[in-house]
Amino acid sequence: MTSRRQVLRLALAAGALAGGSVATYVVAQPRERVIQIQAKRFDYTPRQLTLKKGEPVVFELTSADVMMGFNLPDFNVRADVVPDKVTRVRFVPDKTGTFTFVCDIFCGGGHEEMSGKLLVLE
Amino acid sequence: MPSTINRRQFLQLAGLGSVGVVFASALPGVASAAGSEDFYFVQLSDTHWGFEGPPNPDAKGTLRKAVASVNALAQQPDFIVFTGDLTHTTDNPVERRKRMSEFKEIVADLRVKDVRFMPGEHDASLDSGKAYKEFFGATYYTFDHKGVHFIALDNVSDPRAIIGEEQLAWLAADLKEQRADAPIVVLTHRPLFDLMPQWDWATRDGAKALDLLMPYKNVTVFYGHIHQEHHQMTGHIAHHAAKGLMFPLPAPGSQPNRAPLPWDPAQPYKGLGFRSVDAEVPQAAYEITEYPVIRST
Numbered sequence: 211m212t213s214r215r216q217v218l219r220l221a222l223a224a225g226a227l228a229g230g231s232v233a234t235y236v237v238a239q240p241r242e243r244v245i246q247i248q249a250k251r252f253d254y255t256p257r258q259l260t261l262k263k264g265e266p267v268v269f270e271l272t273s274a275d276v277m278m279g280f281n282l283p284d285f286n287v288r289a290d291v292v293p294d295k296v297t298r299v300r301f302v303p304d305k306t307g308t309f310t311f312v313c314d315i316f317c318g319g320g321h322e323e324m325s326g327k328l329l330v331l332e
Numbered sequence: 333m334p335s336t337i338n339r340r341q342f343l344q345l346a347g348l349g350s351v352g353v354v355f356a357s358a359l360p361g362v363a364s365a366a367g368s369e370d371f372y373f374v375q376l377s378d379t380h381w382g383f384e385g386p387p388n389p390d391a392k393g394t395l396r397k398a399v400a401s402v403n404a405l406a407q408q409p410d411f412i413v414f415t416g417d418l419t420h421t422t423d424n425p426v427e428r429r430k431r432m433s434e435f436k437e438i439v440a441d442l443r444v445k446d447v448r449f450m451p452g453e454h455d456a457s458l459d460s461g462k463a464y465k466e467f468f469g470a471t472y473y474t475f476d477h478k479g480v481h482f483i484a485l486d487n488v489s490d491p492r493a494i495i496g497e498e499q500l501a502w503l504a505a506d507l508k509e510q511r512a513d514a515p516i517v518v519l520t521h522r523p524l525f526d527l528m529p530q531w532d533w534a535t536r537d538g539a540k541a542l543d544l545l546m547p548y549k550n551v552t553v554f555y556g557h558i559h560q561e562h563h564q565m566t567g568h569i570a571h572h573a574a575k576g577l578m579f580p581l582p583a584p585g586s587q588p589n590r591a592p593l594p595w596d597p598a599q600p601y602k603g604l605g606f607r608s609v610d611a612e613v614p615q616a617a618y619e620i621t622e623y624p625v626i627r628s629t
Contacts, residue, residue, distance in 0.1 A: 316457035
């Protein structure tokens with residue numbers, strides 16, 4: 211009887227022969243921390259996030275009122291945050307420091323103040 | 333003003349040339365627009381009519397003072413442009429229209445009657461430009477003046493700060509009609525390049541507009557949004573941000589957030605003002621002179 215490990219090895223060999231890579235299917239995915247962020251005119255909750263460099267996370271973004279943006283320009287990460295919907299964004303910080311995330315969809319009189327900080331530690 | 337000297341010479345004699353800067357987009361003699369003639373226009377921006385708060389204790393008087401200062405210019409400009417955020421945003425559609433009506437009434441006092449308007453996100457983003465169009469007409473358009481092709485771009489009516497495919501197609505079609513060396517001036521509200529996306533000082537698809545403009549040798553952009561003078565090149569395209577007329581904002585990245593700079597009672601209206609732009613058409617060069625809200629002369 212073929213073991214599960216042997217099946218994976220065969221799959222890897224087949225993938226290599228086909229010129230592709232199946233490594234992503236056999237390497238265990240690190241567990242992703244889920245971080246819920248709620249946007250509400252004109253603030254994010256929480257407005258400060260702390261992550262470790264290399265730590266994979268999933269942002270679960272929701273809006274309590276109107277359409278918002280979530281833009282983390284230093285990592286080229288952005289998403290529309292739509293009311294009555296959970297928007298999921300996978301993110302792995304690859305550098306340390308303090309970075310700004312900002313609403314980039316004009317949402318009214320306090321739009322210019324709507325931002326938060328991301329602290330990435332070593 | 334004596335008729336034997338031109339406006340540039342006059343500015344230098346008046347000592348205003350020291351605050352003016354010449355920005356040339358091409359070597360002298362490259363452009364040769366038929367029927368071209370030097371002229372100047374005035375840019376006002378970010379008047380935010382309707383704003384109230386400590387950053388400007390004279391919120392109801394500043395625009396009127398600026399209008400008076402423009403009217404006092406010894407030689408009147410050929411035309412005047414307002415590069416957006418004419419009014420401060422409000423959720424109330426009735427109040428929005430009231431502010432636009434009041435703004436229009438105040439600027440009707442300008443001696444020069446050729447006035448071009450553009451929306452900012454405060455005017456247009458909450459209703460996709462509906463009220464703005466009722467008062468000021470189209471949000472994007474072109475016009476030609478003495479050999480210079482002006483293009484007003486709308487990067488605010490879509491609250492996502494995008495120009496959009498429809499307008500980009502319109503821009504591409506317009507540019508196809510222009511010579512490669514045509515003097516082109518783009519007027520818009522937000523920066524077309526990523527000046528500081530961390531402060532939302534960008535246009536999400538601005539790079540697409542710049543890609544369309546890149547083949548043209550003589551392109552200069554005048555914009556607002558950031559409430560301060562700022563000059564930057566992207567390739568051979570020069571971008572010049574104007575001061576606002578309600579409250580100044582900090583230099584990009586100079587403080588943790590983009591909160592307005594506080595009013596200084598010792599120097600009222602500091603950081604506010606308007607500018608004149610002298611176009612030397614054959615050279616596609618533009619001399620910018622910055623003026624305070626209240627002129628001392």
